[in-house]
Amino acid sequence: MAEQKTSLDRRRFFGQGLWGACFAGIGTAAGFLLGKTKKPETLWQIDPSKCIACGNCATYCVLEHSAVKCVQAYAICGYCDFCPGYLEPGARLSTGAENELCPTGAIERNFIEDPYYEYNIIEDKCIACGKCVKACEAFGNGSLFLQVRHDRCVNCNECAIAAACPADAFVRVPVEHPYLLKGVKDHA
């Protein structure tokens, strides 16, 4: 009996070895896939207090349509009739293209009540050029700011925009708090 247990011919040895290798391969593949599906611990985000709206977000993202978008902080917005983020400096109060600052018409202006207007960002049109952000920061309340939208961002290990950001405004944020939003206390 003892001899039978210990005897292992070459065919059985390779057969069992092949099974073992298959299981090991399946386990490794499963582990690899699980590792890939595991949420990252941190994400890229733009610190609005550092961002200078240089326009690099529009051109440096590895995605052709940048993952960075303009965001409106409604609590800060002045709902101005003449919105410096929406209209060219010195423009007439008209929504004609010649007066709009946004090159892609990504800001929507809605009448609220005289003389207040609401401004919404149409994300699919926004290219993150930052023109509205810069103007709102300089001449308005600073309610428009740029954020990495995580439904678009592929969270590269080395973010191409972060590498090109002249203000070091790209930071890693915990996945539980993926956005750095402006609050009323932040604005001047």
Place this chain on the structure above:
Amino acid sequence: MDNKTNTATTSSSPPVALSAARAGAGVAAVFALIIAGFLIGNWIEMTFFFPRQEDRLLEMKQAVAADPADEQLTLQVRQMDQTLMQKRFRRLDFSKKGGYLLLGCVTVLLLSLKFAQYFEYRHPMPQPQPDQTAEQVRSAKRARFSVTVALLAAAVAWIVAIVWPLVQFEAPTLIETGPPTIEEVNANWATFRGPQGQGISPYTNIPIKWDAENGTNIAWETSLRGENGGPETLPGFNSPVIWENHIFFCGATRQQRQVYCFDLQTGQLRWARDVPMLAVIDEDWELMEDTGYAACTMATDGRRAYTIFPTGDIAAFDMEGNLVWNKNLGLPQSAYGYASSLAMYEDLVIIQFDQFEDDDGNPQSRMIALDGATGRMAWETPRPVRDSWSSPVVVKTADQFQLITCAEPSVIAYNPADGQMIWSAAELMGDMAPSPVIAGNKAYFIEVYNRIVAVKTDSTGKLTEEAFETIAEDDLPDITSPITDGKLLWMITTEGIVSCWDLTPESVSDPSERMLYDHEFEKESFYASPVLAGSKLYLLGNKGLMHILDTGREYKEQTQGKIDDMCYASPAVVDGTIVIRGINNLWCIKANP
């Protein structure tokens, strides 16, 4: 074993499968090439041509802004804008879909090629080798050609390496973005009362005599009333500030606000710009006439010039006059009208935004620091004080910079970097207009109509009434600020009484023991704060007469300087030069101009 399998497969593979695989590969390759071509074209269009069209659109927009009545151009702009937007998104969409399509074609191509290879496989059939001589000759030629090309490339690289350092390239324009150095600030007159807001010029070559009547030491005068080629400026009591060759000040009426930049060498107006009105003021809002609509002195860091108005509108212009940013801090509630001048710390613009309490008695005052480049708020600190008219000063004490302020009822020192309070002392009473000065480790504050007190700047936390050391109780100004050289302190009252006080005794039983002298300039009044340069004290009267005193312990008026103008602003002093803003003219005084 393999040979057998391949032979069997090959022999059983139908020719139609091979043809289909080849045809599939061909079609996939053609499609892939076409799509790749379109994608490359798309990329070239978006990278090189589209930006030009965008620039053209911007130019057209500017043209429309310059001539809004041109309806034809406006229509063209709208059409082009729509075309470009459609093109942009169509091309982005194509880029995305084309990428997927290309990937699909390449996949089909590879699969087809693999199938074709599989169906096409034949046993190798050895053939007689052709004559290798011709091939060897060609190979030798290629080798010689390669070596020649490599040597030529090396020679070119060597020549370039030698010549490159000798080529003079145009130097890039450096944009000064960082804050100015202490040396730069001290060399200019960047804020109200110059370096650290103390009224002290580091230069000793300042003129001590001039006379507008015969032109002695008058380098130039420029009319501010639109006469003799000068511009017509708006009124304002603010003082000029100077950075290198730029003189800045502002003027305003109820309806309009302007910033002016003059050339220090020639007196010519470099530029004048309107400051947009962001504040909403109602018809009842009014200011005291003596304050006016432009009482706050501007500040500059050599990168930009900053201005604030009693409406709470604050703006920054670059040195060429372009508006960089513009904000409104809210309409300040001030009994006589907001008048505090701006201070600078590194690249922060500092605002003492003091106001009286709201209807519930809550303080509304705050210190605000804005980033000079962007206008973004760097910090904001509530202040438990009422409305005041004094200006904040940023001074270097023994071990740190302090932002020192005075208002009723507290004098407060902050860290200018973050707005944290370092020390504060109460209770002072009255309308605070004179600004603090520093001597040694003490800061001096005027409690109007009552006394001048000193507080140690190396204090921390909230100080009690005992922290105040009374220095003087007589001859106190209500508008002008005092001045000190560290040992003596001078004050000039609105009514024209100049007094000198000895700060050297650590303590005295009666403050009057510190008085060295007082002297009255009859029939003169003084709104301008004094300036100290070298061993001379400059006191500018409202009628344009500058009294120049020795800074000794006894009264001695050494010389006078005369201009024919009314003067309310404090003079600005830089290397060998005094600039005075009169009501009618801007004056530049230089020794032997």
